[in-house]
Amino acid sequence: MRFYINNEHLQQQIEYPSRYESPNLFKSTVVVFSTLLLFLLLFTPFGVYEPEHKMNYFFICALHAFSPALLFYLYFSTLNYFRRKKQLLPNWSLLREYLHMSLFLILAGIASFLMRDLIYNNAYNWSLRYLWEEIRNCFVAGIFFYFFLRVVSFYFQTKQGSPFVLQFQPLKNEEGEKVVSSPLFITTQVKQDDFSLNIDDLLFVKADGNYIELTKSANNKIETELKRISLSQFETQISAYPHFFRCHRTYLINMFKVEKVTGNSQGYVLSFIGTEEKIPVSRKQLDNFNNCYQQLRKHHIA
Template identity: 35%
Template sequence: MKIKSYIKKPYPFYYEELKKVLFILCALALVSFLFTYLFEPFNVNVSEHRINSLWIVVLHSVIPIPIAFMYVFFLNKSVKNIENWTLGKEFLHLAVILFLIGLASFLIRDFIYTNPDNWSFRYLWEEIRNTFLVGSLLLIIILPLNLERLIYKHSTVLQKLPIQQQNTKEVNTIAQIQTPILEEKFELDIQTFLFAKVDGNYLEIFFSTSNGFEKYLKRLTLKEFDDQLNAFSFIFKVHRSYIVNLKAITSISGNAQGYVLNLKEYTQGTIPVSRSRIQEFNRIYSNRSK
């Protein structure tokens, strides 16, 4: 049960910036090359080699780059909600990538070796096993360590933020919100506004009521909505899909993806603060009485 709970913990989705992914893959290929070339961790029969041993090491180090990059490219296209990314999903997809790399290493054996049993199940298992042996450091050690590092980092920073809300000036302004469709413009009471969330081509706008909360569903982009609330310093874009009223926050906790906000009257979930917005959030939230 502890393992099941652990792998469900939120984990950062690192694959949105493909240039960084390519750089990391090249760096890993270099590390793999140096490790394999210098330490020779696997037994080899030099008499079976069709090409020089150095080029064999180069091939095994470089082949993972296009395989992993293409997999990540399509993964990035398919994942719609990165807030639901977990340690378990990260582990699973990296394991699939390692399997594909091992399979590719098996398929090129005829190009590298003269062994008549190149297409046997034994060598299929051997190539996949060796790939997982090399990748196990990432799967078993680096992922959990990075998870704990991020949780500690975000939780430590949170301790420096003010716990209680400071006294703030009451704002009784009713904001006039314009939409692309003139007939759908509406008024928004800033005092009751909780947060807004992107929902496809629409925007869900949540506000508190005497009975809890309600929401509008408007054909409006997050940027169009945010631009019309610039006058209110306590309205802050915490994520590419969320804008929040900082006055509505009741508690903040940290996880590997960033912060998680709980809002008054809203009991159906939490609001994420992305890692890229944390520094600005800390500044605005700490000075929200201005």
């Protein structure tokens, strides 16, 4: 039987999960600590040999829960610092998440191994056997909790309509239909930078400081232009055309040009014909994106 992995799904860009962001990191750490402590107290996993214990079992469980929780907080605090420093915050994927979680679980196993002398009277505390056991146990428990929490999170988000991507169908204009009159004249703060734009050809717009980068498809050819105007100013001037949607802090898209939507409840990724560039839909804009799509689709069907 052939084993198949969807590499595209693993590597596609999604928004950085809110559970790892600095404002939510302490809450996530408390959830990790509380869940692990409850699990250890209720199920006493991996075997318990009381004569080796140097302290009460409750305190042993508390240490085994506190150690990965503290490590979780420090690991993702450090990761957030370097991502902000290198301006990589929008750059995230499921593959990156799985790799970071694997590294975190290895570190958690090593930390549990280093605590053994504090907790147990055992002449072999520093053996490779116990190092392997601690790392293995962290992986077994960590993978279980990680996917359990992901499934629970996915369930509540699907009740809010997040998995809309499964039902997405590209929006198409009727043959010969024109949504707007072209060209559209765009004014800027400097008169000599004003320009005309065939808005029907526009795929998406990317903010670049006080400039915008226009990506267009004309005669089956992708063209990119840089114009001196902010994205907010440009968006205001085309606000009469509801098929243009601000899907992200730095992106404005033409909904009629979206060919494919992928992603999950943490954010969507949009694809367009003729270009390999992927445009993210931020998590905060998921509901607005869904509503915009549904309204345009109803109008198109009608």
